[in-house]
Amino acid sequence: MNRDLSRLVEDADLGRCMRQLLEMGLSLPGSVRIDVAHLAYGAALSGLSVLALEAVTLRLMRGEYDRHLTFLPNPPELAALVRERQLAMRNDLRRLEETRRALVDLRHMRQAPQKTEAEKARVRALVRRATSELRVHQPTEDQHIGGRMLAQNRFVEGVQRIAGTDPIGDPTLVDVQESRHPGSDCGGAD
Structure with missing residues (x-):
């Protein structure tokens, strides 16, 4: 044509x-x-x-x-x-x-190649590490009232969801602690 x-x-x-x-x-x-x-x-x-x-x-x-x-x-x-x-x-x-x-x-x-078991295991380890670091700090009564626990749980769920969809080796998942902003409601220092 x-x-x-x-x-x-x-x-x-x-x-x-x-x-x-x-x-x-x-x-x-x-x-x-x-x-x-x-x-x-x-x-x-x-x-x-x-x-x-x-x-x-x-x-x-x-x-x-x-x-x-x-x-x-x-x-x-x-x-x-x-x-x-x-x-x-x-x-x-x-x-x-x-x-x-x-x-x-x-x-x-x-038709892209499937992820290997080693790559999947690496992502699972990153998710476990991120979720364990977030759960180390037990919330106080003030944090429950302020909604901090809810924000923290949503962050953990988000990290788990991202790990299932982002490509393996994504540098944003390497260290979750670095991505926190001090003073935010996502579990930063009090």
């Missing part, structure tokens, strides 16, 4: 599209002389895509352009319609290519 979009308008393509439009009952605008119409439309559409011209021709035949129900667009108007259609088609192709690449990447991600 990309090859078709890059094929430019030639005389035969222009003649075919113009003939289709005239056979559908559209008339040449009064400002365009019949003896030079082919040259005027050819010059206006030079360098544009045949596929876009055919799409605009089809839309004109269907009456999708309210302004052009009786008369053909004049050469600059037709060129503007074709350029607009060509841009939309290129954007569609770019989105399709991005989607195709994303699907290929997804397929490769699903």
Whole structure:
């Protein structure tokens, strides 16, 4: 399809599209002389895509352009319609290519090598170490009231959840104590 979009308008393509439009009952605008119409439309559409011209021709035949129900667009108007259609088609192709690449990447991600038992054991050890360090400090009555215990438990649950989803060897899991901020409700020094 990309090859078709890059094929430019030639005389035969222009003649075919113009003939289709005239056979559908559209008339040449009064400002365009019949003896030079082919040259005027050819010059206006030079360098544009045949596929876009055919799409605009089809839309004109269907009456999708309210302004052009009786008369053909004049050469600059037709060129503007074709350029607009060509841009939309290129954007569609770019989105399709991005989607195709994303699907290929997804397929490769699903085929990624599984974690070894040693890697899984290392993460489990990190989680055990982090949770044991957090549970060393028994909360006082003030900490229960202030919600500190709740925050601490949520932090532990978060670390456990992260360990199951983050890649092995993530440096953020190496030392949980370093990630604490003094004075926060996550078990920092009192």
